[in-house]
Amino acid sequence: MLKRFPPKQSVTPFKTTITTHLFFTSLSSSSSSDLNSIAFDSQTPQEVRDFIRSAPKQNPAKNLHVYSAKIHELTNASIYTTAKCLTKCLIEILLRSRKPHRVCSMIFDAVNESQGSNFNPHVFGVLIIAFSEMGFVHEAVRVYRQSRVIPAVRACNSLLSGLTKKGSFDSMWDLFMDMTSRGLVPTVITYSVLIDACCRQGDILKAKSLLNKMLKRGIKPTVVTYTILIRGLCSEIKLVEAKNMLGKMKELGVLPNLYTYNVLMDGYCKIADAKQAFELYQDLLNEGLLPNIVTFGILIDGFCKVGNVFAACNIFVQMIKFGVVPNVVVYNTLIDGQSKAENLTKAMDLFLEMKKFNIFPDVFTYSILVKGFCCSGAVEEADSMLRRMEKERLAPNAVIYNTLIDGYCKKGNLEKALEACSEMTKKGIEPNVITFSTLIDGYCKVGNMQSAMGLYSEMVIKQILPDLVAFTALIDGHCKNNNIKGALRLYKHMLEAGHSPNVFTVSCLIDGLCKAGKTSDALQFFLSKTGNDSIGKQVNDDSLCSPNLVVYTSLIQALCKEGYMFKASKLFSDMRCSSVRPDSLVYAVMLQGHLNAKHMTNVMMLHADALKMGIMPDEIINQALTTGYQATGYLKSALRCSQDLILSGQSSAVTASFYVNQGPCTQ
Numbered sequence: 001m002l003k004r005f006p007p008k009q010s011v012t013p014f015k016t017t018i019t020t021h022l023f024f025t026s027l028s029s030s031s032s033s034d035l036n037s038i039a040f041d042s043q044t045p046q047e048v049r050d051f052i053r054s055a056p057k058q059n060p061a062k063n064l065h066v067y068s069a070k071i072h073e074l075t076n077a078s079i080y081t082t083a084k085c086l087t088k089c090l091i092e093i094l095l096r097s098r099k100p101h102r103v104c105s106m107i108f109d110a111v112n113e114s115q116g117s118n119f120n121p122h123v124f125g126v127l128i129i130a131f132s133e134m135g136f137v138h139e140a141v142r143v144y145r146q147s148r149v150i151p152a153v154r155a156c157n158s159l160l161s162g163l164t165k166k167g168s169f170d171s172m173w174d175l176f177m178d179m180t181s182r183g184l185v186p187t188v189i190t191y192s193v194l195i196d197a198c199c200r201q202g203d204i205l206k207a208k209s210l211l212n213k214m215l216k217r218g219i220k221p222t223v224v225t226y227t228i229l230i231r232g233l234c235s236e237i238k239l240v241e242a243k244n245m246l247g248k249m250k251e252l253g254v255l256p257n258l259y260t261y262n263v264l265m266d267g268y269c270k271i272a273d274a275k276q277a278f279e280l281y282q283d284l285l286n287e288g289l290l291p292n293i294v295t296f297g298i299l300i301d302g303f304c305k306v307g308n309v310f311a312a313c314n315i316f317v318q319m320i321k322f323g324v325v326p327n328v329v330v331y332n333t334l335i336d337g338q339s340k341a342e343n344l345t346k347a348m349d350l351f352l353e354m355k356k357f358n359i360f361p362d363v364f365t366y367s368i369l370v371k372g373f374c375c376s377g378a379v380e381e382a383d384s385m386l387r388r389m390e391k392e393r394l395a396p397n398a399v400i401y402n403t404l405i406d407g408y409c410k411k412g413n414l415e416k417a418l419e420a421c422s423e424m425t426k427k428g429i430e431p432n433v434i435t436f437s438t439l440i441d442g443y444c445k446v447g448n449m450q451s452a453m454g455l456y457s458e459m460v461i462k463q464i465l466p467d468l469v470a471f472t473a474l475i476d477g478h479c480k481n482n483n484i485k486g487a488l489r490l491y492k493h494m495l496e497a498g499h500s501p502n503v504f505t506v507s508c509l510i511d512g513l514c515k516a517g518k519t520s521d522a523l524q525f526f527l528s529k530t531g532n533d534s535i536g537k538q539v540n541d542d543s544l545c546s547p548n549l550v551v552y553t554s555l556i557q558a559l560c561k562e563g564y565m566f567k568a569s570k571l572f573s574d575m576r577c578s579s580v581r582p583d584s585l586v587y588a589v590m591l592q593g594h595l596n597a598k599h600m601t602n603v604m605m606l607h608a609d610a611l612k613m614g615i616m617p618d619e620i621i622n623q624a625l626t627t628g629y630q631a632t633g634y635l636k637s638a639l640r641c642s643q644d645l646i647l648s649g650q651s652s653a654v655t656a657s658f659y660v661n662q663g664p665c666t667q
Contacts, residue, residue, distance in 0.1 A: 060093055064110035071111060075123045083123070087130035104131055104139035108146070121148055125155030132162035141175065150182040157189045164197040172197055188214070192225045199232025204241075207232055223249070227260045234267025239276075242267060258289050262298060269302030274311070277302050291322060297330050304337030312337055328354070332364050339372030344381075347372060361392070367400050374407030379416075382407055398424065402434045409442025414451075417442055433459070437470040444477030452477055465497060472505045479512025487512050501529065507550040514558035523567070526555055546578065553586050560593030568593055569602075584615055588624040595628025603628070 060067060067090055074083035087107065094103040111123055124147035131140035140159050144151060151159075156179050163172035176194065180186070186194075191214045198207035207229055214221055226249040233242035242264055246256060261284040268277040281299060284291065296319040303312035316334060319326060331354050338347035347369060354361055366389045373382035382404055389396055401424040408417035417439060421431055436459050443452035452474060459466050471494040478487035491509060494501070501509075506529050513522035531544045552575040559568035572590055575582060587610045594602040603625075610621065617625070 060090055061106065064106060065113075068107075068110040068113070071126060072120055072123055075120045075126055080126060080129075083126045084130045084133075087126060088134060091130065091134060091136075100136050101139060104136055104142075108143055112146075122152060125151035128155040129158045132158045135162075135166075137162035137166050137168070141171070144175070150179065150184060153184060153187055153190065156184055157187070157193055160190065160193045161196075164193060164200065167200070169197055169201055186219075188219050188222055188225065191219065192222070192228055195225060195232075196228045199228060199235065202236060204232055204236055204238065220252075221249075221254065223254055223257050223260060226254060226256070227263055230260060230267075231263045234263060234270070237267075237271060239264075239267055239271060239273070243276075255287070256284075258284065258292060258295065261289065262294050265295070265302075266298045269298055269305065272302075272306050274299070274302040274306050274308065278311075291319075291324070293319075293324055293327060293330065296322075296324060296326075297333065300330060300337075301333045304333055304340070307341065309334075309337045309341045309343065326357075326359065328359055328362055328365065331359060332362075332368060335365060335372075336368045339368055339375075342376060344369075344372050344376060344378070361394075363389075363394055363397055363400070366394065366396070367403065370400050370407075371403045374403055374410075377407075377411065379404070379407040379411055379413070383420075395427075396424075396429075398429050398432055398435070401429060402432075402438060405435060405442075406438045409438055409445070412442075412446055414439075414442050414446065414448070433464050433467050433470070436464060437467055437473070440466075440470045441473035444473045444480075447477070447481065449474075449477050449481055449483075466494075468494070468499045468502060468505070471497075471499060472502070472508060475505060475512075476508040479508055479515070482516065484512050484516040484518065501545065503545045503548050503551070506545055507548060507554070510551050511554040514554045519555075519558040519562055519564075522555060522558060526551065547575075547580070549575075549580055549583065549586070552580060552582075553589065556586060556593075557589045560589055560596075563593075563597065565593055565597050565599065565602075582613070582615075584610075584618050584620050587615060588620040591621065592624045592628055595624070595631070600634070 128140045195207045230242045265277040299315045300312045370382045405417045475487045
């Protein structure tokens with residue numbers, strides 16, 4: 001059979017443009033036998049590509065029988081790679097004018113109709129592999145269903161792998177059961193695909209069960225099998241098991257490759273354990289493996305994420321020593337690390353170094369630097385990076401503009417923020433929910449609620465659903481403007497939009513209600529949002545949130561002001577039980593409340609508790625104590641607190657007033 005195919009050096013029909021032109025111009029008038037004799041001169045994948053692509057004017061759909069015969073001939077000669085390549089090239093050309101389903105059906109029909117002496121049922125396996133590799137997995141399944149014999153194991157594995165990568169797990173398992181019922185004997189590759197499917201589904205127990213089944217059947221797992229399982233364990237954050245699996249494969253004589261180490265290192269870096277990742281890096285070096293760009297990229301990213309930029313830079317130096325050329329992704333990672341560490345000078349040095357080595361910054365590079373400058377308050381430098389980017393003919397995206405707008409808003413420069421918003425609109429980048437939320441928050445922070453509500457109305461008109469950030473900013477703005485009705489109305493709209501309040505939303509509303517004198521409403525709202533229908537009784541609700549220090553402080557202050565010291569003390573106790581650490585302000589509020597109620601024993605106990613918590617009396621606490629003791633007639637205690645203020649350098653008008661009013665008689 002192989003004698004029908006001339007040796008590679010004798011293949012000439014595709015070596016010159018003239019020959020190719022003559023071949024394709026004769027297609028329309030040549031007989032099938034003539035076409036076959038010309039087509040069969042090509043045996044290698046490259047020659048097949050030339051055969052298919054060198055005459056774009058021809059329509060292969062009219063001569064599918066020629067290509068079908070060629071696919072059969074190559075399959076009969078066991079030249080499967082070339083047969084597969086011919087099929088894939090044919091698909092590529094037919095896809096220019098037809099949908100995938102139609103193309104695959106045409107090719108299947110053409111191959112299926114070749115019922116002559118050259119017909120080989122295993123040709124369906126070639127189609128299955130070609131379709132699967134090109135992503136047309138469901139079409140490959142149809143070929144499998146219509147084939148008269150079970151395809152070769154390689155085709156079955158390709159089909160199972162394609163379904164796994166598509167996430168069609170139910171179809172994959174059903175098909176595997178059908179294959180085994182038709183006589184498929186699973187190989188190590190089959191088991192590797194099945195283990196991969198289990199890992200992608202998160203079923204690690206089943207994956208390990210399949211591994212044990214392999215071993216019992218005498219099928220030795222390969223490095224690929226173990227690496228797939230290690231990757232699955234890493235995805236489930238089971239790093240100890242993953243590392244044990246690495247040791248187990250070594251014990252069984254299966255040496256891990258670079259990809260195995262990269263997978264495990266990446267797993268450790270994702271849980272912020274860069275130290276373990278670095279130890280694995282040293283292990284792979286000891287094993288004689290050479291790290292690649294992926295290895296170094298994982299380590300640099302891992303160290304940057306834990307804030308160890310110095311170690312990341314050392315890894316970068318090692319990468320250069322190994323002769324591994326850094327790419328834009330590695331530079332972006334380092335620049336991001338330096339920016340987050342507020343080393344913007346070093347970040348810019350890396351940016352300039354990129355150009356020096358002809359590594360061109362991309363949109364992500366500029367996005368990182370713009371964010372870095374904005375976070376440090378250098379919004380003008382961020383804007384200059386945007387201009388620099390435009391000179392390099394790189395189009396800024398919504399992320400960059402939103403970052404710049406946020407930077408201007410945090411500086412209180414709403415005029416420049418609006419200019420940036422206008423500029424992005426002119427460039428065809430529509431403001432999104434983040435743009436509006438940022439501007440709304442900016443206007444609320446400067447107290448311009450009219451403009452903030454105008455933007456909110458614009459969002460509604462444009463059918464852009466405001467997010468939780470926008471609603472919280474508006475609620476906070478209304479509360480600070482003493483417009484509690486407006487805040488509650490927006491809160492209602494927020495719930496109708498499907499948003500659940502977070503702790504910041506709750507703290508804004510509680511603070512607003514307390515300052516509006518609606519302490520009872522604030523307390524009721526607090527109880528409903530923290531899982532208590534009365535103090536101490538818990539209820540379950542998915543929309544509940546854990547209160548923070550701001551929430552407790554606002555409520556305690558309001559309760560103390562109104563003289564509800566029992567409720568205030570209960571909330572203070574609940575706060576301590578909730579692991580929310582009180583600060584000096586809460587202690588000062590509670591002390592002032594007890595002093596006003598003349599609960600002197602409670603004052604002394606609370607003062608001692610503050611010292612026990614490591615909160616030394618500061619100006620706030622000492623002023624509260626001085627004023628309280630003075631008002632209740634405990635002049636010696638008031639004098640002692642005022643002296644503490646003087647000794648600590650915190651002397652204030654309250655202390656001065658005390659000495660003026662009491663004079664030397666207090667001595």
